[in-house]
Amino acid sequence: MFACALTALPMAVLAADLDTSDAGMPQPQQFDTERYGDFRDRLANWKVTIGTGAIYMPEYEGSDKFDVNPFPIFSAEFGERVSVDITGVTVDLYEAxxxxxxxxxxxxxxxKADDSDYLRGLGDIDAGGVIGGIVSYEAGPFEAYATLDKTIGGSDGLTGTVGAKASYKYERFIFSADVLGTWADDKHMESYFGITSAQSARSGLAQYDAKAGVKRVDVKASITYMATENWLVTGAAGAGFLMGDAKDSPIVKDDVQPFAMLGVAYRF
Known part of the structure; x- marks a missing residue:
């Protein structure tokens, strides 16, 4: 169920707001390597955050039924150019x-088609790898960004996002807000929202051709509370608004796709 549900959120929205380096909290003291060993000391240098939470979201993109699923929290920075989170790995090629x-x-x-009664007869959409690029500009608390991602395998689709983010840190709290739009090509749209003649015969839904275009617009707000210099509690809520051919698909039962997440994590 979780795999199908994750398609209801663009990857940019999934990335946790866990950059606490300037949160006004005292920095962790140097770890005692004799007590903890070199591995824990390296984690401190790598800026690793690990935790878990729960997320409330639609069964699939376009569903009007919701599930609560466990949700991993993970982020890490390796040096100045490499960062990792649950969405994948990003390597900065240029920054100035x-x-x-x-x-x-x-x-x-x-x-998976059996993840929801609404999807029965439509067949599975296989998982695939994603490669892409990102361009962003940050000025103080504001950031604008654009991404382009190609899926290899699975939907074999191409998606792009354009978004803006604002963040504010006050004492132990970190507040952020995001807005972004997602465009998808024919392959992605047809995989997730189209219905072929064979699928129509199996499912009873009308045949439907989903064309390339703006798929959705998302808004999100999040709050992270630094309980100590290591422990934090984070929460986020928002909604996606399906657009164009995605909104008009017979599998879409509700074009407004809300979600909420709450978790706890430890920062090394």
Whole structure:
């Protein structure tokens, strides 16, 4: 069920707001290597955050039924250019004066037809790898970004996002807000929202051709509370609004796709 549900959120929205380096909290003391060993000391240098939570979201992209699923929290920075989170790996190729260009690799989890009664007869969408690039510009608390991602296997689709983010840190709290739009090509749209003649015969839904275009617009707000210099509690809520051919698909029962997440994590 979780794989199908994750397609209801664009990858940019999934990335946790866990950059606590300037949160106004005292930095962790140097670890005692004799007590903890070199591995824990390396984690401190790598800025690793690990935790778990729960997410409330639609069964699939377009569903009007919701599930609560466990949700992993993970982020890590390796040096100045490499970062990792649950969406994949990003490597910065160029960074200067707030402008950043990078490449990234990740995954698309696909969708199982038996994850929802609405999808029965439509067949599975296989998982696939994702490669892409990101361009962003940051000025103070504001950041604008654009991404382009190609799925290899699975939907074999191409998606792009354009978004903006604002963040504010006050004492132990980190507040952020995001807005972004997602465009998808014919292959992605047809995989997730189209219905072929064979699928129509099996499912009873009308045949439907989903064309390339703006798929959805998302808004999100999050709050992270630094309980100590290591422990944090984070929560986020938002909604996606399906657009164009995605909104008009027979599998879409509700074009408004809300979600909420709450978790706890430990920062090394």
């Amino acid at each position: 004066n707030g402008f950043r260009v990078g490449v990234k690799g990740g995954y698309e989890m696909g969708c």
